[in-house]
Amino acid sequence: xxxxxxxxxxxxxxxxxxxxxxxWPEAPNEYLDYDxxxxxxxxxxxxxxxxVDGVPVGMIEARLRESAEGCFSTPVGxxxxxxxxxxxxxxxxxxxxxxxxxxxAREKGCSDMASDTWLENAASIRAHAKLGYAEVExxxxxxxxx
Numbered sequence: 001x002x003x004x005x006x007x008x009x010x011x012x013x014x015x016x017x018x019x020x021x022x023x024w025p026e027a028p029n030e031y032l033d034y035d036x037x038x039x040x041x042x043x044x045x046x047x048x049x050x051x052v053d054g055v056p057v058g059m060i061e062a063r064l065r066e067s068a069e070g071c072f073s074t075p076v077g078x079x080x081x082x083x084x085x086x087x088x089x090x091x092x093x094x095x096x097x098x099x100x101x102x103x104x105a106r107e108k109g110c111s112d113m114a115s116d117t118w119l120e121n122a123a124s125i126r127a128h129a130k131l132g133y134a135e136v137e138x139x140x141x142x143x144x145x146x
Contacts, residue, residue, distance in 0.1 A: 001052055001091065002052070003050050003051070003052055003057075003092065003093055003096050004050070004051045004052075004054075005048050005049070005050055005051070005096060005097065005100045006048065006049055006051065007046060007047065007048055007049075008040070008047045008048065008049050008059070009040070010040060012049065012056070013033070013036055015049075015056045016036065016047060016049075016059060017029065017032055017033055017036070019056070019058070019059045019083040020032045020033075020081060020083070022083045022085075023081045023082070023083050024081075039061070039063075042063075044063050044064045045061070045062070045063040045064075046061075046062050046063070046101065046104045047059060047060070047061045047062075048060050048097060048100045048101065048104075050084070050093045050096055050097050052088070057084065057085045057088050057093060058082075058083055058084035058085060058088065058093045058094070058097055059081070059082075059083050059097070060079060060081070060082045060083075060097040060098060060100065060101045061079070061080040061081040061082070062077055062078060062079050062080060062101040062104060062105065062113075063077075063078055063080055064076070064077065064078070064105070064108055064110070065077075065078045065114075068112070068114035069114065069116075069136050069137045070114065070134075070136030070137060071112040071114055072112075073110070073111045073112050075108065075109065075110055076105075076110055076112050076113070076114050077101065077102065077104070077105025077106075077108070077110040077112065077113040077114070078113070078114050078115065079098065079101060079113065079114070079115035082094065082097065082098070082115075082124075084097070089123075094127055094131065095130075095131055098113075098131050101113070113133075115128060115133060119138060
C-alpha cells in the first residue's frame with residue numbers, strides 16, 4: 001500500500017470535516033467548521049491528508065505555538081488533531097502524517113514538536129509513544145458554576 005501526503009485545500013473541506021468529526025464525535029458541525037477557512041489561509045497552520053489510491057484516509061492538523069508543556073524553545077510545532085480511518089489504523093499512516101507535520105515545523109524554525117490527548121485515550125497515548133513522543137505532564141481541569 002502506497003501512502004501519499006498532500007496539503008489540503010479549499011475543495012477538501014467536506015472530507016476534512018468528516019475527519020474532524022472522527023476526532024471529536026460529540027462536537028456539533030458548526031463548532032468543527034468555524035475555523036476551517038482561517039486555518040487554510042494562515043501560514044501558522046497546516047493540514048495534510050494521507051491518501052491511498054487518491055482517496056483521503058487520514059489527516060493531521062498542526063500549528064505553530066509560542067510555547068508548549070515540556071518545551072523550552074519557541075516557536076513550537078503542535079499537533080492539534082490527528083485522524084486515521086479505522087480500517088487503516090496500525091498500518092503506518094499516522095507515522096507518515098506526523099513525519100509530514102514534523103518536517104513542516106522544522107521548515108518553520110521549530111526544534112520541538114508537541115501534542116496532547118485525553119487521559120483516557122490509551123490508543124492515542126500508545127501511538128504517540130510509538131512515534132517517539134515522551135509524556136511530559138498530566139493535567140486535570142476543573143470548573144465551578146457561579
